[in-house]
Amino acid sequence: MKKKVELCVCMGSACHQKGVSAVLPVLERLIDEHELQDQVELKGAFCLGPCVDGIVMQLGDQQILRIGPENIESRFVEEILPAIRSQVDAF
Numbered sequence: 353m354k355k356k357v358e359l360c361v362c363m364g365s366a367c368h369q370k371g372v373s374a375v376l377p378v379l380e381r382l383i384d385e386h387e388l389q390d391q392v393e394l395k396g397a398f399c400l401g402p403c404v405d406g407i408v409m410q411l412g413d414q415q416i417l418r419i420g421p422e423n424i425e426s427r428f429v430e431e432i433l434p435a436i437r438s439q440v441d442a443f
């Protein structure tokens with residue numbers, strides 16, 4: 353079975369206050385739309401560290417900072433999707 357890339361989303365209190373609960377459904381929809389369900393495992397995480405730069409996500413050893421409900425779509429297409437593809441290709 354093919355290994356999945358883990359995309360961790362911080363569910364800590366600072367990221368919660370910045371709206372992570374509004375980001376998650378959009379993220380799930382984007383993963384579906386791009387047919388990444390077999391390649392990406394979406395996980396909740398405890399505080400990932402840089403709270404002031406929240407909302408924080410982590411993909412492998414790369415942290416993705418300053419995600420928000422207002423920018424998740426564009427950040428996904430421009431940054432997160434290419435990073436997922438390059439990690440999947442590296443398997």
Ligand code: FES
Pocket residue numbers: 362363364365366367368398399400401402403404406407408
């Ligand atoms: S609460 Fe999200 S990085 Fe600390």
